[in-house]
Amino acid sequence: xxxxxxxxxxxxxxxxxxxxxxxxxxxxxxxxxxxxxxxxxxxxxxxxxxxxxxxxxxxxxxxxxxxxxxxxxxxxxxxxxxxxxxxxxxxxxxxxxxxxxxxxxxxxxxxxxxxxxxxxxxxxxxxxxxxxxxxxxxxxxxxxxxxxxxxxxxxxxxxxxxxxxxxxxxxxxxxxxxxxxxxxxxxxxxxxxxxxxxxxxxxxxxxxxxxxxxxxxxxxxxxxxxxxxxxxxxxxxxxxxxxxxxxxxxxxxxxxxxxxxxxxxxxxxxxxxxxxxxxxxxxxxxxxxxxxxxxxxxxxxxxxxxxxxxxxxxxxxxxxxxxxxxxxxxxxxxxxxxxxxxxxxxxxxxxxxxxxxxxxxxxxxxxxxxxxxxxxxxxxxxxxxxxxxxx
Amino acid sequence: xxxxxxxxxxxxxxxxxxxxxxxxxxxxxxxxxxxxxxxxxxxxxxxxxxxxxxxxxxxxxxxx
Numbered sequence: 001x002x003x004x005x006x007x008x009x010x011x012x013x014x015x016x017x018x019x020x021x022x023x024x025x026x027x028x029x030x031x032x033x034x035x036x037x038x039x040x041x042x043x044x045x046x047x048x049x050x051x052x053x054x055x056x057x058x059x060x061x062x063x064x065x066x067x068x069x070x071x072x073x074x075x076x077x078x079x080x081x082x083x084x085x086x087x088x089x090x091x092x093x094x095x096x097x098x099x100x101x102x103x104x105x106x107x108x109x110x111x112x113x114x115x116x117x118x119x120x121x122x123x124x125x126x127x128x129x130x131x132x133x134x135x136x137x138x139x140x141x142x143x144x145x146x147x148x149x150x151x152x153x154x155x156x157x158x159x160x161x162x163x164x165x166x167x168x169x170x171x172x173x174x175x176x177x178x179x180x181x182x183x184x185x186x187x188x189x190x191x192x193x194x195x196x197x198x199x200x201x202x203x204x205x206x207x208x209x210x211x212x213x214x215x216x217x218x219x220x221x222x223x224x225x226x227x228x229x230x231x232x233x234x235x236x237x238x239x240x241x242x243x244x245x246x247x248x249x250x251x252x253x254x255x256x257x258x259x260x261x262x263x264x265x266x267x268x269x270x271x272x273x274x275x276x277x278x279x280x281x282x283x284x285x286x287x288x289x290x291x292x293x294x295x296x297x298x299x300x301x302x303x304x305x306x307x308x309x310x311x312x313x314x315x316x317x318x319x320x321x322x323x324x325x326x327x328x329x330x331x332x333x334x335x336x337x338x339x340x341x342x343x344x345x346x347x348x349x350x351x352x353x354x355x356x357x358x359x360x361x362x363x364x365x366x367x368x369x370x371x372x373x374x375x376x377x378x379x380x381x382x383x384x385x386x387x388x389x390x391x
Numbered sequence: 392x393x394x395x396x397x398x399x400x401x402x403x404x405x406x407x408x409x410x411x412x413x414x415x416x417x418x419x420x421x422x423x424x425x426x427x428x429x430x431x432x433x434x435x436x437x438x439x440x441x442x443x444x445x446x447x448x449x450x451x452x453x454x455x
Contacts, residue, residue: 016444042449063443063452300408303444328406328447337406378423382407 002028003098004072005313008079008089008244009105010034012042013279013302015062017103020310022067030071031097033089035078038129039064044299046132047156048330051139052164057129079106084248084264084275103309104245104256104264104277108238108297113148115209122216123232126153138231141165146219146229148207150177152329154235155190158199159331161233169200169227171207171219181342182373185350186361189375190331197332202227238297240281255283255295260321261312262305276312278305288322288388289341289370296341298327322390337381340371340388352380360384392433395454398425402450409442409451417442 005021007014007030014032021030034040041060049055078092082102090096110125124135139145143166147158150172162168170177176187177194191201202221211218211226218226240255249266251257256264256277262284263271279302283293304323311317329336342348345363351372353359358376362369362384369388374381396416405425409417416435417427431439436453443451 019444044447060449062449299447300445326408328404330404335404335406376423378405378407379419382410382419385411 003087003100004029004031005101005103006030006089006097006099007032007103007105008034008082009107009241009279009281010036010073010075011040011105011107011279011302012062012299013105013107013306014103015040015068016303016306017105017278017309018068018071019065020307021313022065024310024314024316026310026314028100030068031074031099032071033074033077033079033091033097035076036128036130037076039073039075041129043127046129047126047153048160050129050132051126051136051157051160054136060129079244082245082248084245084250084272087274089244099274101274101313102276103306104242104275104281105279105302105306106241106244107280109241110234111237111239113207113210113232113234113236115207117210117212120210120212120216121214122212122230123210123234125234126157127238135231135233139164139166142167144228144230145169145233146171146227146231147233147235148172148219149235149237150174150201150203151235151237152178152327154233155194155331156329157233157235158194159197161231162194162197162199163332166231168198169202170194171202171205171221171227173204173206175203177201177203181345181363181371183342183345183348183361183363185348185355186359186373186375189355189359190334193332193334238280240295242281255281257293258282258284260284260287261317262309262321263312276309278302278309284321286322286325286341287320288324288390289344294341296325298325300324300326320390324385324388326385334375335378336373336375337378338371338373339381339385340369342371342373344370353377393430394433394436394439396427396429396431396439397452397454398427399450399452400425402448404448404450406447408445408447412441412445413438 145166179187206222209220264275351362360374363371372384
């Protein structure tokens with residue numbers, strides 16, 4: 001019997017890999033193994049729509065395609081280890097699964113605050129549907145919400161909680177929200193807009209401890225200030241889910257290092273012939289920018305990398321793989337849309353519109369555009385997308 | 392054969408990602424709002440499926 005393609009990770013990347021394999025003509029067995037009990041769903045609404053209303057799994061689930069009806073889904077199953085030499089993975093029940101080809105799609109999990117008094121109810125992260133549903137119950141009007149972290153998730157959750165009538169305070173180490181990658185001017189303007197909606201900010205600030213006996217009642221800041229807190233939302237970044245791959249000959253210094261075909265690389269630089277990595281967990285160089293391998297935590301990357309793997313696997317890959325990173329964010333009535341890798345820029349400038357209204361910023365490295373980001377002005381932002389096509 | 396396309400306009404946030412995948416079906420108008428052609432030749436199927444995949448709001452579907 002043909003050994004299956006096993007995809008470890010049953011979120012968007014796993015789903016897109018299964019779909020792409022079928023689309024490019026692979027008709028053999030596919031097994032997708034994922035820790036979450038839910039079939040793949042779209043995560044971006046978790047910090048917005050799912051918190052703001054009663055949204056079920058059905059409302060965010062990706063549609064099931066006919067082409068993947070025969071895929072074997074093992075949900076609620078955590079893979080604990082892999083033996084790449086013998087082409088097997090082993091789940092938490094001790095069952096071993098043999099593969100012909102392995103696709104690693106285990107993504108990220110949220111980092112959590114580590115403090116002495118940490119064992120308290122009322123602490124939340126937003127990564128999974130179950131996380132969002134648990135948080136939604138607590139976002140009652142008047143609730144004192146502290147958001148740790150001022151990245152995209154932190155800012156979106158702050159905006160959603162504020163819209164729900166919560167008292168929202170953001171605490172974060174940076175100088176302004178999302179300053180990396182947005183740059184100082186846009187980040188400062190974003191903070192101004194949040195403040196205009198009534199969100200308070202404690203920037204350049206760390207949390208050193210929590211107050212409460214069974215449930216969080218306050219957070220202690222590094223200057224000794226105590227903020228009252230009914231609900232603590234931790235949006236302080238992510239860890240890569242790659243521990244299960246340890247003990248194999250892989251470079252796991254920051255996710256799974258791959259070549260341009262998304263093949264996992266041995267520490268000596270040679271590619272594993274039958275092991276791929278996709279999505280947030282994969283670290284690869286994008287020839288659009290340079291030869292530096294990076295993990296890119298943008299929503300389009302799982303889909304783009306899954307497609308590349310399917311093309312390589314079926315012998316249909318052509319040219320270099322150079323996906324255009326894109327991201328968006330909704331906060332209040334602000335629609336932020338960006339292309340490129342803004343964080344690479346050494347120069348950021350306003351290129352259209354007005355800072356306090358709709359505006360577009362260009363991001364440049366040594367004079368060459370590496371990113372574009374707008375609040376509103378979609379058509380203008382989209383017009384720059386061609387700057388990021390491989391010439 | 393034709394395919395029928397539906398965009399849930401209560402979900403659509405006019406991100407325009409679909410425009411790049413199926414430019415003959417989707418477009419943004421002068422106000423940056425999405426407009427689309429609801430019926431197309433099935434030669435557009437692959438493009439529309441790609442558009443469905445890249446829609447951040449997962450607002451696009453094929454009507455069966």
